[in-house]
Amino acid sequence: MEINNNYLMDGATNKGTKVVEKGKGLDKNSFFKILSAQLMNQDPENPADSTQFVAQLAQFTTLEEMENLNKTSEFKNAYGLVGKTVAFDSYNYKGEQYGGVVKNIEQTPGGPLIVTDIFENGKLEEKKFKLSDVSNVYNQPDPYLSSINSNVDFHSMVSLIGKTIKGSNNDGVFEGTVKSTYKTNEGVKAIIDATGRVISSKMEKKESYNESDIFLNGVYNDEKPVKVFVKYDQTSTSDNKYSYKIVADDENADEKQxxxxxxxTEVLGMKILLPKEEPELPCNWEVSVNGFEPKEMHFYSRNILEAGE
Known part of the structure; x- marks a missing residue:
């Protein structure tokens, strides 16, 4: 008597023995449940051929070993990406492709997840991707070349001394001037006199059905956190139908003009990026901007996003 899926109905045998959750496939434990049910209900005068059971058990064992081997291989492949820069077949709302340095691998029942810091919403945010999402691996570290690469990286960082750079960490992106560099076991770092917080935020629409989006971009260097308000009024007689106001935490928004x-044009070092086409209806947007106090900050070379003069 051969064991097969036809013996199951809604996850149970035709005698009612529950074998597996409805909709799920068979595993080795399910096989033993079916075997037990069949042995209990077999015809004593015509017992089942045990050689069939042995053969099928061997098949299950082989398949299970192959599955475990595949999972182990998949995890090793994922773990081999730690420390490397990868691109993912995944995009943000602007159509920009996600990518970054792999910091860790998380094992889950559904397979390994790649943990990466992604620059989004004006700061670094931890995101997780499937191994199948990886589209490109941009650097393949060579142990033989590691010391050479470290020296090249250090000299490249030295060349930035005196220049303005943008660097990122878990608190966001900041702008400042490089004043020195140094090596650590984890990489080369730059010490900068940070002068402002880099803002790159999509403003939140309020009280409108318009689909038009606007963004706030620039460098904010005031210690006070503020909220930026923008409105569009198509009935305005002015050449520019957009207006704004910036309100500090200790101010009344209704009293501001x-x-x-x-x-x-820049407002406190930031530009309001308007849509190409004017909205059809009145619209309001707003966004909060954290304050920034000038201070010394340290950034790894891999976290320097832009270098100027």
């Missing part, structure tokens, strides 16, 4: 916004 609106100021006409001239496109491509």
């Amino acid at each position: 609106w100021t006409e916004y001239v496109p491509d």
Whole structure:
């Protein structure tokens, strides 16, 4: 008597013995449950051929070993990406591809997850991706070349001394001037006199059905946290129908006056990026901006996003 899936109905044998959750496949434990049920209900005058059971058990064992081997191989492949820069077949709302340095691998029942810090919403955020999401691996560290690469990295960082850079950490992205560099066991670091917080935020729409999005970009260097408000009024007689106001935490937003916004101009070091097409209806946006106090900060070379003059 051969064991097969036809013997199951809604996850149970035709005698009602529960074998597996409905909708799930058979595993070795399910096999033993079916075997037990069949032995209990077999015809004593016509017992089942035990050689069939032995053969099928051997097949299950082989398949289980292959599955475990595949899982182990998949985890090793994922773990081999730690410390490497990878790109993922996944994109943010701007259509920009996700990518970054792999910091850890998390094992889950569904397979390994790749843990990476992604620059999003103006700061580094931890995101997890499946191994199948990896589209490219950009660096393949060679142990023989590691010391050479470290020296090249150090000299590259030295060349940045006196220049303005943008660097990222878990608190966001910051701008400052490089004043020195040094080596650690984990890589080369730059010491900068940070002068401002880099802002790159999508503003939140309020009280509107418009689909138009606007963004706030720039460098904010005031210690006070503020909230930036923008409104569009198609009935305005002004050439520019957008206006703004910036409100500190200790100020009343209703008492602040609106100021006409001239496109491509800076407000406290930040620009309001307007949509190409004007909205059809009135619209309001707002976004909160954290304050920043100038201070010394340290960044790994891999976390330096941009270098200027």
